[in-house]
Amino acid sequence: MIDIHERSEKAMTLSHKHSDKAEIFTVTNELLSIRIANNRIIESKAIGDTGVGIRLIRGDGMGFSSTTNLTDEGLQRAIDDAATMAKYRKIGFKYDFPYPKKAKPADIYDKPTADLLTDLDLVTEHAHTMMDASMGTSKKIAENSGIINILKINKQILSTNGVDVSEKSTGWSAFLTSTAEEGPEQREGMVTGSTVKVRDFDPAKIGRESAEMAVQSLGGKKIDEKDYELILLPSAAQCVVTELMGCTSPATMESSVPLLQDRLGEQIGSEKLTVSINPRRSGFAMAGAYDDEGVPAQELTLFDKGVFMASPYDSWYAQREEVEGTGHGFRAMSMTSGGTVYHGKMYHSEPATRAACLEMQGGEETVDEMISSTKNGIIVGVVWYSRIMLPTRGDYMAIMRMGTMKVENGEIVGGVQKFRLVDNILDIAKNIEMVGKPESLSHWHLPYGRMAPIKISKARCMPYHEV
Amino acid sequence: MFELGEKVIEYLGGTDYVDVRLESYDNTSILVINENIQRCVTYHKKGAAVRLIKDGAWGFQSTTDLTNKGLEKAADSALSMAKAESTRLKERVKMAPTKICEDSVIPEVKIDFREMSLEDKINLNLEWNKAMKSDPRVRRAITQYNTIDADKYFVSSEGAKLRFKRPTPYLRLTAFARGNAAIQSYSENFGGTGGHEIFAGGDPIPVAEKLGVTAAEVADARPAPPMRDTHVVFDPNFMSLLTHEIVGHPSEGDRIVGREAAWAGTAWWKGMEGQKVGSEYFTAYDDPTVPGTYGYYLYDDEGVPARRKVLVKEGIIQERMHSRETAAMFDVEPNSGMRSNTYEYFPIIRMSNSFWGTGDWKPEEIIEDTKEGVLLTGSRSPSIDDARYQWAISAQAGWLIKDGELVERLKNCLVTATSPVFFNSIDALSNDLKHGTSSCGKGDPMQIAAVGNGGPTMRGVATIVGG
Numbered sequence: 024m025i026d027i028h029e030r031s032e033k034a035m036t037l038s039h040k041h042s043d044k045a046e047i048f049t050v051t052n053e054l055l056s057i058r059i060a061n062n063r064i065i066e067s068k069a070i071g072d073t074g075v076g077i078r079l080i081r082g083d084g085m086g087f088s089s090t091t092n093l094t095d096e097g098l099q100r101a102i103d104d105a106a107t108m109a110k111y112r113k114i115g116f117k118y119d120f121p122y123p124k125k126a127k128p129a130d131i132y133d134k135p136t137a138d139l140l141t142d143l144d145l146v147t148e149h150a151h152t153m154m155d156a157s158m159g160t161s162k163k164i165a166e167n168s169g170i171i172n173i174l175k176i177n178k179q180i181l182s183t184n185g186v187d188v189s190e191k192s193t194g195w196s197a198f199l200t201s202t203a204e205e206g207p208e209q210r211e212g213m214v215t216g217s218t219v220k221v222r223d224f225d226p227a228k229i230g231r232e233s234a235e236m237a238v239q240s241l242g243g244k245k246i247d248e249k250d251y252e253l254i255l256l257p258s259a260a261q262c263v264v265t266e267l268m269g270c271t272s273p274a275t276m277e278s279s280v281p282l283l284q285d286r287l288g289e290q291i292g293s294e295k296l297t298v299s300i301n302p303r304r305s306g307f308a309m310a311g312a313y314d315d316e317g318v319p320a321q322e323l324t325l326f327d328k329g330v331f332m333a334s335p336y337d338s339w340y341a342q343r344e345e346v347e348g349t350g351h352g353f354r355a356m357s358m359t360s361g362g363t364v365y366h367g368k369m370y371h372s373e374p375a376t377r378a379a380c381l382e383m384q385g386g387e388e389t390v391d392e393m394i395s396s397t398k399n400g401i402i403v404g405v406v407w408y409s410r411i412m413l414p415t416r417g418d419y420m421a422i423m424r425m426g427t428m429k430v431e432n433g434e435i436v437g438g439v440q441k442f443r444l445v446d447n448i449l450d451i452a453k454n455i456e457m458v459g460k461p462e463s464l465s466h467w468h469l470p471y472g473r474m475a476p477i478k479i480s481k482a483r484c485m486p487y488h489e490v
Numbered sequence: 491m492f493e494l495g496e497k498v499i500e501y502l503g504g505t506d507y508v509d510v511r512l513e514s515y516d517n518t519s520i521l522v523i524n525e526n527i528q529r530c531v532t533y534h535k536k537g538a539a540v541r542l543i544k545d546g547a548w549g550f551q552s553t554t555d556l557t558n559k560g561l562e563k564a565a566d567s568a569l570s571m572a573k574a575e576s577t578r579l580k581e582r583v584k585m586a587p588t589k590i591c592e593d594s595v596i597p598e599v600k601i602d603f604r605e606m607s608l609e610d611k612i613n614l615n616l617e618w619n620k621a622m623k624s625d626p627r628v629r630r631a632i633t634q635y636n637t638i639d640a641d642k643y644f645v646s647s648e649g650a651k652l653r654f655k656r657p658t659p660y661l662r663l664t665a666f667a668r669g670n671a672a673i674q675s676y677s678e679n680f681g682g683t684g685g686h687e688i689f690a691g692g693d694p695i696p697v698a699e700k701l702g703v704t705a706a707e708v709a710d711a712r713p714a715p716p717m718r719d720t721h722v723v724f725d726p727n728f729m730s731l732l733t734h735e736i737v738g739h740p741s742e743g744d745r746i747v748g749r750e751a752a753w754a755g756t757a758w759w760k761g762m763e764g765q766k767v768g769s770e771y772f773t774a775y776d777d778p779t780v781p782g783t784y785g786y787y788l789y790d791d792e793g794v795p796a797r798r799k800v801l802v803k804e805g806i807i808q809e810r811m812h813s814r815e816t817a818a819m820f821d822v823e824p825n826s827g828m829r830s831n832t833y834e835y836f837p838i839i840r841m842s843n844s845f846w847g848t849g850d851w852k853p854e855e856i857i858e859d860t861k862e863g864v865l866l867t868g869s870r871s872p873s874i875d876d877a878r879y880q881w882a883i884s885a886q887a888g889w890l891i892k893d894g895e896l897v898e899r900l901k902n903c904l905v906t907a908t909s910p911v912f913f914n915s916i917d918a919l920s921n922d923l924k925h926g927t928s929s930c931g932k933g934d935p936m937q938i939a940a941v942g943n944g945g946p947t948m949r950g951v952a953t954i955v956g957g
Binding site for chain 1: 517523526527529530531532533534535536537547548549550551552553554555564567568570571572573574575577578579580581608609612630632664666672673674675747748749750751752753755834835836870871872873874875876879880882884902904906908934935955
């Protein structure tokens with residue numbers, strides 16, 4: 024067993040000779056995945072990954088390197104690389120690593136969840152419970168696919184500025200996609216779940232609800248091309264809102280989607296749109312008391328009643344733009360747009376600003392109230408391929424894939440076929456009319472968070488022929 | 491490295507099947523924005539993956555601990571997973587037989603980035619970045635450079651013994667320019683297996699200079715008007731994404747058997763092998779053996795010898811991309827479709843270089859033959875139906891075609907169609923095949939694969955979503 028604290032200390036000692044300042048980020052990620060398809064478990068697989076990311080300041084330059092070789096020799100090679108880089112990569116402004124600040128502990132570790140990493144029988148049992156609950160819900164359920172991921176992260180951040188943070192966290196995430204069949208028609212339903220603690224894991228509920236969504240969408244009719252009222256259930260709402268939240272990051276504004284550039288303080292969405300990020304929220308998988316630079320993670324309101332209030336910052340972007348850091352420097356895969364390859368911390372990336380753990384402020388309305396107030400609308404359970412297609416203008420597209428049901432004069436009148444939402448992301452934000460009660464959600468392509476069902480007063484929808 | 495793998499196989503004596511992958515990666519990434527080095531990182535990564543079948547079930551464990559003890563622990567973990575899974579097995583894993591090979595593959599490299607100093611790489615990136623700003627209308631020039639030097643070893647209990655060195659450089663140039671009314675960007679990607687010769691023969695400066703001018707022209711262009719069911723001509727850069735999304739993905743064997751149904755989706759043409767789905771101009775391949783491409787390899791990550799796969803021939807569906815497991819399900823020979831991102835992951839079926847076959851038109855002849863339509867150049871973002879039946883892709887720019895001539899530049903071009911209708915509408919295909927460069931995300935945990943998809947200039951019928 025590698026003692027990551029001892030290795031971090033060693034890296035710190037070795038880096039003294041080569042730098043003015045050093046920051047050592049060491050992490051062990053352990054992940055167990057049980058994959059389901061064709062109504063059975065098809066694979067059990069696990070990742071064990073330990074590495075260190077070393078960031079050095081030397082004169083007016085900064086360098087970063089990482090390695091999985093935690094021997095003295097391996098660490099030295101990474102330090103040498105980072106020091107060489109610092110010679111050529113000039114910072115161009117006054118930068119320093121963060122200084123230590125104490126954060127209140129966050130409730131992010133659960134031993135029974137960690138123990139699941141080696142309790143294959145129990146995880147296998149959970150997978151079967153999800154499938155059995157789905158199959159038992161209706162005879163129309165023909166197929167189930169999905170996954171259970173169990174994650175444990177042990178991270179350590181040390182710096183010459185005195186930061187010394189050790190944090191262990193756990194999480195699980197799971198989802199099941201159920202397919203219902205009636206004659207030649209097939210409809211899907213999907214439900215996700217995630218938290219820090221396995222005691223909150225209810226595999227039967229996931230299975231039952233995904234099956235119910237699939238069965239309820241049967242009898243799908245094709246829609247006409249026009250504007251509809253849309254009721255997006257939390258998973259669908261999360262896809263749409265996440266696209267907008269991604270635009271708040273200074274790195275995204277600079278490199279790919281400049282939609283919100285220079286628009287701080289502007290009314291962007293409707294008054295119903297209040298969204299924050301809260302990486303330390305108890306119960307969020309991937310949460311933490313500290314970000315990946317050792318800065319206490321903060322709750323930050325990005326949109327308050329539709330007004331663009333703030334961008335999240337890591338220390339580098341904050342100091343470059345001469346604003347206060349917000350404690351949102353996370354290790355992600357991409358240097359510009361974030362994103363992770365698997366559920367864990369990426370030691371091989373420098374910290375980058377990331378809007379992690381989205382939390383939509385809930386409203387009072389229930390989904391039933393949204394339905395009863397709808398004259399001509401559609402309910403959507405799950406959205407697929409949600410993208411800003413034209414980044415300078417904000418043209419947005421997504422497939423309304425699962426749980427699609429037509430609402431007329433306040434009542435659900437039957438299922439509708441899949442269709443495409445084609446509208447502008449800013450117009451969608453402006454047209455948020457009602458917001459319901461938030462619930463915890465996760466999926467591999469979305470930040471963990473809490474999202475509410477939302478109703479959009481009008482959005483352009485295009486039908487397409489199904490197979 | 492082979493010895494380490496063979497020791498694991500020996501340790502797991504009595505197991506039905508074992509393969510061990512031992513891999514190392516040396517990576518450099520440089521991000522330059524407006525002649526400032528924004529980010530510059532290296533990583534050194536090394537680890538092993540143990541994949542096995544015991545009592546008809548898969549077990550998989552990856553590790554960065556390459557000591558004997560660490561590898562034995564990984565082997566024990568993989569074995570315990572298979573055992574847990576096998577107790578409730580509904581169907582035993584079967585793998586189709588393959589040729590067992592011993593080989594070492596070392597691709598040709600002309601301008602070797604591995605022999606360049608970091609300083610040289612940084613200076614080149616600064617030059618390329620500066621070249622984009624030769625047009626004063628360019629407000630932001632972004633250069634993303636990445637090199638991976640992979641060294642992979644594969645051993646199996648069947649006796650396979652393979653080594654594959656894979657140097658892959660990647661360069662993305664993006665210019666943002668301000669026109670009279672708006673900002674627009676234009677990008678060009680280079681990537682392949684080899685050295686810097688992949689970047690326009692080693693000198694991307696003329697491309698970078700032209701890119702700045704193009705971005706400025708696009709910024710001043712008028713938005714594409716809506717045009718329903720019109721002639722569309724796609725350039726090879728657009729074809730790269732189109733082929734990937736609507737031909738490559740639905741040809742993956744795991745999608746066809748429903749293993750990706752949980753989220754990525756299925757394939758609308760499942761069970762239609764031998765049926766006609768497009769015009770005579772629709773011929774497509776997947777071929778990892780094309781030297782220099784981004785998806786190049788001679789053995790996949792199951793040790794299967796690589797070969798060209800004919801996916802569609804003159805509109806008729808031929809073969810699918812397979813793992814040894816899906817090949818057994820289809821009762822065909824495995825055809826080298828399995829890859830993993832790194833040692834951390836269980837391999838999955840991936841495209842390598844999926845591309846459209848060529849025709850005998852010249853690109854300019856296709857334009858001259860078009861009475862009315864739109865030429866679409868480059869690609870931005872896709873939004874695709876989960877069965878790959880209906881698709882939408884945004885282009886980087888376009889030209890309005892009238893009476894055989896390019897009459898006006900267009901921006902904000904978004905095109906959509908239904909796959910079989912589009913495949914049947916294709917009526918002109920040129921001889922200017924180009925393999926593009928992109929990354930494909932698939933799987934859970936998600937894996938990013940380098941793919942060299944492409945095609946020649948092609949004409950068909952689709953709808954331009956204007957605005």
